[in-house]
Amino acid sequence: xxxxxxxxxxxxxxxxxxxxxxxxxxxxxxxxxxxxxxxxxxxxxxxxxxxxxxxxxxxxxxxxxxxxxxxxxxxxxxxxxxxxxxxxxxxxxxxxxxxxxxxxxxxxxxxxxxxxxxxxxxxxxxxxxxxxxxxxxxxxxxxxxxxxxxxxxxxxxxxx
Numbered sequence: 097x098x099x100x101x102x103x104x105x106x107x108x109x110x111x112x113x114x115x116x117x118x119x120x121x122x123x124x125x126x127x128x129x130x131x132x133x134x135x136x137x138x139x140x141x142x143x144x145x146x147x148x149x150x151x152x153x154x155x156x157x158x159x160x161x162x163x164x165x166x167x168x169x170x171x172x173x174x175x176x177x178x179x180x181x182x183x184x185x186x187x188x189x190x191x192x193x194x195x196x197x198x199x200x201x202x203x204x205x206x207x208x209x210x211x212x213x214x215x216x217x218x219x220x221x222x223x224x225x226x227x228x229x230x231x232x233x234x235x236x237x238x239x240x241x242x243x244x245x246x247x248x249x250x251x252x253x254x255x256x
Contacts (some may be wrong), residue, residue: 099246103237104192104201108183113170117162119153120172120180126154146186192237199241205233 101107117127131150149162160180161173171182178191178200192201205214214233238245 100237100248103195103239103244103246105195106179106181106183106192109170109181110168112182113164113168117151119151119156119158120160121158122153122156124153124155127151128154146188194239194242194244196244197239197242199239201237201239203235203237205235207233 116125117129118125119127129149129151132147134145134147136145144166147164149164150159151162152159159175161175162170163173163184163186164170165184165186169182169185171184172180173190174180176191177189178193184190187205189202193199194201206212207214209232235248236245237248
């Protein structure tokens with residue numbers, strides 16, 4: 097994660113879920129929710145569902161989405177998938193801001209077996225404690241402007 101944080105301006109905020117609903121642009125608590133959707137992930141003792149709550153600030157009139165994964169991972173995005181606050185523990189494609197030049201940082205997955213770009217993400221997770229997950233791909237985060245990049249040998253959720 098240290099290499100990832102050297103590349104992007106966004107920072108994890110483990111207490112973001114405790115702060116409630118607020119506007120990431122102007123910090124107002126006057127926020128209207130107008131849509132919400134949730135993925136359904138099997139339940140194994142910990143809620144790992146991914147929820148998107150679309151909001152509009154009543155003060156500055158900007159729209160944003162509050163995303164959660166489980167109970168304690170919260171991040172804010174704009175309509176184009178740019179991370180505004182927090183860092184997600186999710187393999188979906190988000191846009192970060194490069195710490196070096198301000199450009200867009202995106203990620204791609206590559207197959208470990210042949211170093212070719214993966215067409216889909218495969219993560220095999222063990223259900224038994226003490227047995228590691230099997231990783232079929234690695235992830236590369238790269239700035240589209242200055243081409244600074246990092247490679248993560250772990251899946252996305254462990255890189256960020």
